[in-house]
Structure formats: C-alpha cells, structure tokens
Amino acid sequence: MALDLSGLRRQFPALDREWTFFDNAGGSQILGTAIDRVVEFFTSSNVQLGGSYAPSVLAAERVAAGSQALARWLGCDASEIIVGGSTTQLLANLALAMAPQLAAGDEVIVTNADHESNIGPWRRLPGVTVKEWRVDPETLLLRAEDLEPLLSPRTRLVCFTQASNIVGSVHDVAALTHLCHEHGAKVVVDGVAYAPHRRLPVREWGVDYYVFSLYKIYGPHLAAIYGRRELLAGLAPINHFFIDELPSKLQPGHVPYELMPALPAVVDYLEALDFADVIAHETRLAARLLDFLRGLRGVRIHGAATASAARVPTVSFSVDGRHASQIVRAVDAQRIGIKHGDFYARRLIDALGLGDRGGVVRASMVHYNTIEEVDRLIAALASELCPKAAAIRPTAAPSG
Numbered sequence: 001m002a003l004d005l006s007g008l009r010r011q012f013p014a015l016d017r018e019w020t021f022f023d024n025a026g027g028s029q030i031l032g033t034a035i036d037r038v039v040e041f042f043t044s045s046n047v048q049l050g051g052s053y054a055p056s057v058l059a060a061e062r063v064a065a066g067s068q069a070l071a072r073w074l075g076c077d078a079s080e081i082i083v084g085g086s087t088t089q090l091l092a093n094l095a096l097a098m099a100p101q102l103a104a105g106d107e108v109i110v111t112n113a114d115h116e117s118n119i120g121p122w123r124r125l126p127g128v129t130v131k132e133w134r135v136d137p138e139t140l141l142l143r144a145e146d147l148e149p150l151l152s153p154r155t156r157l158v159c160f161t162q163a164s165n166i167v168g169s170v171h172d173v174a175a176l177t178h179l180c181h182e183h184g185a186k187v188v189v190d191g192v193a194y195a196p197h198r199r200l201p202v203r204e205w206g207v208d209y210y211v212f213s214l215y216k217i218y219g220p221h222l223a224a225i226y227g228r229r230e231l232l233a234g235l236a237p238i239n240h241f242f243i244d245e246l247p248s249k250l251q252p253g254h255v256p257y258e259l260m261p262a263l264p265a266v267v268d269y270l271e272a273l274d275f276a277d278v279i280a281h282e283t284r285l286a287a288r289l290l291d292f293l294r295g296l297r298g299v300r301i302h303g304a305a306t307a308s309a310a311r312v313p314t315v316s317f318s319v320d321g322r323h324a325s326q327i328v329r330a331v332d333a334q335r336i337g338i339k340h341g342d343f344y345a346r347r348l349i350d351a352l353g354l355g356d357r358g359g360v361v362r363a364s365m366v367h368y369n370t371i372e373e374v375d376r377l378i379a380a381l382a383s384e385l386c387p388k389a390a391a392i393r394p395t396a397a398p399s400g
Ligand SMILES: Cc1ncc(COP(=O)(O)O)c(C=O)c1O
Pocket: 025, 026, 085, 086, 087, 088, 089, 115, 117, 161, 163, 164, 165, 190, 192, 193, 213, 222, 223, 343
C-alpha cells in the first residue's frame, strides 16, 4: 500500500507553509500532536516533580511517559533509556561515565565517517590507544574487512555510525556488532541519521549503546541513548554523589520536563507508519533526485549514486569549479531549504578533499516529502547548473 501522504503531511503544521524542507537530516519538522502535548504540560502541570500534590504527580507521570514510550519503540526497558538535550551531549556524558573503566593501553576504534559527536569524546579519553577505521574511499562505506584487522584482545570499544549523515549509506549494525563482540569489544552506535527512516529493534541487533536525536524523528529538541542494563549499571555515576539509580545517575541535571510529554505522541505516530511503505516511498524520492544528478556533467554524487533500501534518502554532491554555497543560495531563492557544509562529519569531508569548497551540498528527505517537492528542487538545480536545459521538465513519475 502507498503512504497516505496528504493525511501524514496534515499532521505536521509546518508543512502547510510555502517552504519545502530538504534539510531533514539536520532536523525534521515536528508533529502537531507533539506540540500539543508540550502546550498541555505548560498549561496544566508546569510544576516541579517530586511533590505529593496532584499537579506534581501529574507532571512526574508525563515526564516518565516519555521514556516509557521510547522504551516501547526500541523494545527495551525504560531504565535503559537516558534522555538529554542532544546526541552530542549524551555521548560526551557516556565517555565521561566510561572513562574509569578504561586502562592505559586499552584500545578504542573510531571511524573517519561519523559525525564528530561519536569520535571526539572517545579520542579525548586519557590513556587509551585510538585506532581509526576508515571508509572505503570509493564507496564511502565502512567495511567489516577493514575493521577486522584493527580488532585486538585490547579492543574495548568500537564506535561507528549506522547511516552516514553525508551519504546516507546504511551499515549492517547486527553483523558489525556480532564481529565486535566476537573480539570482546562493545559497540557504541550512532543511529541519528538512520532513526528517521526505519524501526529500531536495538535488542535484535544486540548493540550495547545506541544513540539518536528526537528532533530528527518528528519530535522536540531532545536525544536519547539506549544502553544494555548491565552495562549502564556498571558505569560510573556522573550525577550528584547520592544519586545512584538508573537512569538518573547518568542523567546529570533534569531532562526538560515540558518536552518529555511529546515523546509518546512521536512514538504513536511512528508505530502507525508502515515502514515497508516508507522505504518504498523514500527510495522513489532518492531515485528521482539521483537520476537527475547523475545526468549532469561536472556533478559528483558522493556515496551510492543509485537509490535502494541500502541507503536512506540523504543525497550529497559537489559541482566542479563551484563553491557549495553558490548552489545552496540559488536554491534558497526558490523557497527550498537545503544546506551545504561538513555537517560535523569533518573528517569525511576532509577525506573527500572538499574542506575548502564549502563541503557538500546536501538534500535530505524523509517520508513526508513528495515527488512534486523533489521536482521543485530539480527545477531549481537545473536552472542553476544547466540553465539551457532547464526548460526541459523531468519525466513524469508516479508520485508516492
Ligand atoms: C549522524 C549524526 N550524529 C550525531 C549528530 C549530533 O546530534 P545532536 O545535534 O543531537 O547533537 C548529528 C546531527 O546532525 C548527526 O547527523
């Protein structure tokens, strides 16, 4: 069955405007129901937690419901979920809590493809030996055969991304986790770029730690990290000395109370989506854009240049002789929001040699985007990159 796109889009108040949003890998639009729950919290339970008076009890229930909903979505226990303001903050906290477990000479493997939030905190750990797992320069994929020689009896941790926020390629998290576990290493998986597009069965994958940002999966500006209970229990507390229960011991300060009640609304929405339909639709969107870009002389698509279920619809490219900002500005003028840059995957952009050319131009789509919107982007790019041919309209494709 095809997605009911107009029904889905009606649930996002911001999609009703005249802008087309193609910076979804930076941040998605938020569900109207999620906004309503935030307003409801402010209007009927905006008090401190921990009191025995009714509004305080209600506030505590609403905050707890946020973690419970995430646990439902991931198929884990609510005590295995830690919420924070961002993935960057959560990973920095995780490294802090893990540091006392790591001895001098222990090895940690990081990639050159991740967002820096899953590289920097591990590289900064005192005393550990850091090894770099580099992407295949042709495909820009992280390959198991390149990881294997880096694994040793001293490897304690392998930190990698499930999907690249630049090229959208999806890695087989279950297989890579299995390989790491065979060598006695734990994994920290960055699921930020993957989570908007697929289900997240963390226990089936067998991952140790998994992090994703809620403001990219149709919710408010929060992030969450899952950790296997016994591992979280063994981490050093980073909260006040008298707080030692999970998840509070790893959640210094309070979560933003008013945003937590939005999370059940997000999970309700995700649970109602048919992800086979989502994948089919997103693959059509990516195919439409990639087919156009492949036909342009001087345009280099980074990563897989054809659409498939093995990538999410995040498309990055560069144009010979052009600074990325020139292309983005031309598209801005058509009321289409895309961006250029390194998107904090600085090491990957440097490996591509694009550091001084404004990085890549990135258009990132999610299931609520339409073929018509992609065609508007194609028309804007066509008039900037091949003005003579811009009069030729892209061939019609069934809209999903
Ligand atoms: C793949 C990936 N990892 C991590 C992050 C950091 O997320 P946050 O903004 O929640 O810190 C981002 C943000 O764009 C990302 O795309």
